[in-house]
Amino acid sequence: MTMITYQVGDRSRFRPSPFAPLFNPARSAVLKLRDGWRRRQTERMLESLPAEIRKDIGWPTTNAPAGRK
Template sequence: MTFTSTRSAGSGWRLPNLTAPIFQLVAQVQAHRRHRQTEKMLESLPAELRKDIGWPASDATDAAPRSPR
């Protein structure tokens, strides 16, 4: 006599259900990091180049300070 056991599709932990939110968070952190690196690179350019490409001025007399991220 042979015994077989099968689990139904809905029982137990499913790996994709656990890892998807973690991968989404990692992707968001990576995107934010790339965005911040790009901003830093653009802000390090000379003022004349930033003006030519339309990058907003970043001087201390700015009336509306940027919100922290």
């Protein structure tokens, strides 16, 4: 039998940094870069799939006319 427990750590030691507002812009920029990188990786992975699978999941073909929606 497996038992899974979740223990909450001692939060009394956590204190927000007084410098947190200074790091928020840098943090959001890093998160945007990370999300863009992940999106491009996902698009590359989908483009590398065989055409039949891309068609089945509804991924647009790369040879479709640009004006067609």
